[in-house]
Every structure is written in structure tokens, then in C-alpha cells.
Amino acid sequence: MMAFIHKAGTVAVFAGLVAVCTGTQAQGPFGAPNESSAFSIPENQLVQPAELSRILAAKSGVKPLVLQVGSRVLFEQAHIAGSEYDGPGSQQAGLDQLKKRVAALPKDKAIVLYCGCCPWNRCPNVAPAFRLLQGMGFTQVKVLYIANNFGADWAEKGYPVERSH
Amino acid sequence: MCGRCAALLLAGLVFAILVVPICFAAAPVERPLVNKPAPEIARADLNGARITLKSLRGKVVLLNFWATWCAPCQIEMPVFSRWQQQYGAEGFQVVGISMDDDAAPVRKLLAKLKINYPIAMGDAQLGERYGGVMGLPLSFLIDRHGVARARFQGETELSTIEAQLKQMLLSR
Numbered sequence: 001m002m003a004f005i006h007k008a009g010t011v012a013v014f015a016g017l018v019a020v021c022t023g024t025q026a027q028g029p030f031g032a033p034n035e036s037s038a039f040s041i042p043e044n045q046l047v048q049p050a051e052l053s054r055i056l057a058a059k060s061g062v063k064p065l066v067l068q069v070g071s072r073v074l075f076e077q078a079h080i081a082g083s084e085y086d087g088p089g090s091q092q093a094g095l096d097q098l099k100k101r102v103a104a105l106p107k108d109k110a111i112v113l114y115c116g117c118c119p120w121n122r123c124p125n126v127a128p129a130f131r132l133l134q135g136m137g138f139t140q141v142k143v144l145y146i147a148n149n150f151g152a153d154w155a156e157k158g159y160p161v162e163r164s165h
Numbered sequence: 166m167c168g169r170c171a172a173l174l175l176a177g178l179v180f181a182i183l184v185v186p187i188c189f190a191a192a193p194v195e196r197p198l199v200n201k202p203a204p205e206i207a208r209a210d211l212n213g214a215r216i217t218l219k220s221l222r223g224k225v226v227l228l229n230f231w232a233t234w235c236a237p238c239q240i241e242m243p244v245f246s247r248w249q250q251q252y253g254a255e256g257f258q259v260v261g262i263s264m265d266d267d268a269a270p271v272r273k274l275l276a277k278l279k280i281n282y283p284i285a286m287g288d289a290q291l292g293e294r295y296g297g298v299m300g301l302p303l304s305f306l307i308d309r310h311g312v313a314r315a316r317f318q319g320e321t322e323l324s325t326i327e328a329q330l331k332q333m334l335l336s337r
Binding site: 072078090116117118125148149155163 | 235292299320
């Protein structure tokens with residue numbers, strides 16, 4: 001019995017360390033992520049950088065519309081090749097711009113949103129933009145999962161970027 | 166294998182696979198700009214005063230790229246203000262560069278935060294001169310001779326920055 005407690009305790013200590021190192025999530029009441037937190041986006045709605053890069057590079061297949069919903073200054077320095085700037089999702093002006101951009105698109109249009117301004121748990125832009133498109137009835141919306149920032153998780157990985165200034 | 170050994174092995178594996186890579190992912194990355202002359206920033210701050218790194222030679226400069234929508238940035242800035250007050254007389258100067266799209270939200274936030282160091286608006290060209298500001302916060306410690314000595318990307322333990330700036334203040 002004591003040996004079991006010892007083992008369980010050891011594992012629990014390390015599990016605790018993992019939790020500390022991964023940082024805290026922006027949480028609402030009862031531990032659920034706030035709607036404005038990127039953590040509130042369901043996991044099955046996320047696309048990983050490597051996967052999106054493969055989709056964009058493929059010679060065949062449907063290419064999604066890729067929209068940056070973060071900072072213009074960051075977008076001008078580097079953005080995903082072929083993507084468009086649509087204003088910060090954390091601000092009403094950005095959401096209005098996004099709404100206008102997608103208004104005429106069919107609801108089953110494949111759209112990928114991304115930001116990369118900050119670590120995922122701090123990004124204020126992607127969740128509001130995602131909720132807007134969901135609310136408008138778009139069914140094929142994915143969000144690019146950027147763990148740290150656009151530089152580290154896209155540009156420095158060698159995935160294609162463009163500048164716009 | 167004994168039970169105790171198995172438990173230790175399991176714990177070690179968990180640590181190696183999960184904890185080590187995650188903790189090290191947050192460490193500052195060595196960049197080409199470090200140990201090279203810091204690119205000039207030359208621009209007017211939000212009060213209209215001209216800021217240049219050249220005019221700050223002889224001081225240790227903390228150059229901080231931030232934005233109003235960056236939550237960790239707003240945790241750092243009051244601490245930088247405190248350091249400005251604490252170490253300013255020893256030749257320390259903080260300079261903030263906002264990477265917001267326009268100055269209006271910056272002015273609004275600064276009125277609340279009561280920052281005691283100059284803030285100027287950045288742009289993509291300045292970001293590129295600093296190796297690409299593609300994630301915030303991003304800070305550089307620049308020595309008294311205008312050489313960038315450290316780069317801190319993302320949320321950084323502020324005591325790490327403070328220890329390094331104190332060290333830099335000691336050298337003339």
C-alpha cells in the first residue's frame with residue numbers, strides 16, 4: 001500500500017510541474033475558458049502550422065481563404081503567403097472589417113483565421129473572430145494554432161511568408 | 166525491476182518528455198542582433214520629443230516593443246516604470262515602442278498606466294531592423310555603447326531582465 005502511495009505521489013508531483021510549466025489558461029467561472037480566450041476554440045477547429053503549410057503548398061485540393069485577424073504592423077512585416085489582413089478580432093473595427101470581407105462568401109467556404117501576436121493563452125484576437133464567423137453560419141472555419149508567436153511558430157519554421165510594405 | 170525503481174523511471178520519463186521541452190521552449194533564443202550595434206530608432210515620442218539611441222549613448226537602454234492588445238506587455242510596463250525610477254540615476258533608460266496600428270488606443274492606455282518613460286509608435290520597417298517583431302512582448306537590453314546585449318521574447322521572468330540590467334549598469 002505504502003509503495004503504491006509513494007508511486008502515485010511521485011507521479012502527482014511531476015504532473016503538477018507539468019501544469020506549472022504549461023502556464024495558466026484564461027478561465028471563466030467554474031474553470032471553463034472565457035469566450036474571448038483562444039482556449040475556448042474547440043480543438044477540432046484548430047489546424048497546426050505544418051498541416052496548413054501542407055494544404056497551402058499542395059498542387060491540388062481546395063485552398064482555404066487565410067485571414068490574419070491581429071496587428072497590421074505585424075502583418076506588414078511578415079504574413080502567411082497569400083493571406084489577407086482583416087483587422088484585430090479584439091476590436092469592433094476589426095470584426096466589422098472581417099464581417100464585410102466574408103459577407104458575400106458561401107457559408108461552406110473554407111476559412112483559416114490566424115494571429116500569432118502573443119502566446120496562444122494570451123491571444124485576444126482569434127476567439128472573437130472565430131465566434132463571429134460561427135455566428136454568421138460559416139461551417140468550415142479553422143483557426144491556426146500558434147503556440148508562441150508567428151515568428152517562432154511559422155516564419156522561423158521556414159513556412160512561406162510575404163511582406164506587404 | 167523493483168516497484169520503487171519503476172516509479173522513479175516513470176517519473177523521469179514524464180519529466181524528460183513533457184516538462185523539459187516545455188520549460189526550455191520559453192527560454193530566450195540567441196539571435197543575430199545580440200552583441201551587435203542596436204539599430205537606430207530615431208523618431209518622435211507621443212509627446213513630440215525626439216528619441217534616438219545615439220543620444221542615449223552612455224546609458225543602459227531597455228528597448229521594449231509592446232502593444233495595447235498584448236496582455237503580458239501590460240504586466241511588464243508598470244515594472245519597467247519602477248525600474249526607471251529606481252535605476253534612472255545610475256544611467257538607465259527605458260524606451261517603449263508601441264506596435265499598435267495607430268496611436269489613439271496607446272494614448273488612452275498610457276493615461277491609465279502612468280508610464281514614466283518615453284513611448285513612440287513603431288512600424289514594420291523598425292520591426293524588421295530589429296530582426297522582425299513577430300510576437301510581443303519583445304525587449305532588448307542595450308549597453309552604454311549602443312550594443313544590444315540581450316533579447317527577451319515573450320513572457321520573461323522579469324527578475325532575469327533586472328539581474329542583467331543591474332550587471333550592465335556596473336560596467337562603464
